[in-house]
Amino acid sequence: MKDDFAKLEREDYTDPQCPFCTDQYEKEPKVRPIPTARVLEKLDEFFGRNDYTGAERLLLYWLNEAQLGQDMRGEFQLRNELMGFYRKQGNRSAAIENADRALELAGALGILDSAAGATALLNAATVRKAFGMPAEAIPLFERARAVYESELKTDDPRLAGLYNNMSLALVDLGRFPEARSLYQKAISVLSASDGNEPEIAVTYLNLANLEEAEKGLESGAEAIENDLETAKRYLNAPQPQNGNYAFVCEKCAPTFDYYGHFAFAAELTERAKRIYERA
Secondary structure, three states: OHHHHHOOOHHHHOOOOOOOOOHHHOOOOOOOOOOHHHHHHHHHHHHHOOOHHHHHHHHHHHHHHHHHOOOHHHHHHHHHHHHHHHHHHOOHHHHHHHHHHHHHHHHHHOOOOOHHHHHHHHHHHHHHHHOOOHHHHHHHHHHHHHHHHHHOOOOOHHHHHHHHHHHHHHHHOOOHHHHHHHHHHHHHHHHOOOOOHHHHHHHHHHHHHHHHHHHHHHHOHHHHHHHHHHHHHHHHOOOOOOHHHHHHHHHHHHHHHHOOOHHHHHHHHHHHHHHHHHO
C-alpha cells in the first residue's frame, strides 16, 4: 500500500478548492506581475523631490513583491533601477549584487541581445566603472554597443548615454582618442533632437575632464575652458525646470567649481535647490 501511494501524483489525492479551480494541476505556478509602469512613475516622483529614502523603500517593496509573484520581468526591471540607485549612493556591494542579478535574469529571459538586455549590460558596466573596475566594464559596454547600434535609431538618446559612459571608462584606461571619438558621437546623437541640452552640457564637461587627463591642466587649459563655456551655454538655454534638470545641475556644479567657475557652480546648486523645493 505504501508503494502504491508513493506512485500517486498530487492531483490523485487532493481536491480542487472549487470545481473551477485548476491551479494545482499547473506544472508551473502562475506569475503575478507587478505594476511596473506605476512603480516607475512613482519612482520618478520620489527622485523629483530628491527623496532617496522613499525611492529605496519603494524599490525594495516591489522587488519583494516581484519575487513572491515569480515575476522575473518585473524583478529584472527593478534590479536595473536598484543597481543605478546604489551606484549613485556609493553602495558598492549592493550595486554589484543587483547588476549581476539583472544580467542573470536577462539571460534566463533570453533578452540579453535585445535593447532591454543591452541596457542592463550598459548599467552593469557603468556600475563597474564607478567602483574602479574600468577594465571589467569595457567588455560589457562593447556588448551593449553592438546591440544598441544594431537595434536603435541613430538619434536615440540611449546611444548617447552608452557613448558617454563608455568614454569615462576609456579615459580611466588612458585610451583618450577612443574616448574623444565617442564623446563626439554622443554630442551628434543628442544634437539630432530637441530637449537634450542638459545631457549635451554633461558631455562637454566630460570632454573637459578628458583634456586634463590627457594633457594636464596647463597644456589643456584652452580646450578645457572652451568646453566649460560650451557646457555653460547649454545649461543656460531655455528648458523645462524639472527633476532631470535639477539632477544635472547638481552633477555639473562640482566640475565648474573644480575648474574655478565658483559663481556658476553656486548658481547651479541654487537652481537645483529651487526645483526640489517646488516639487
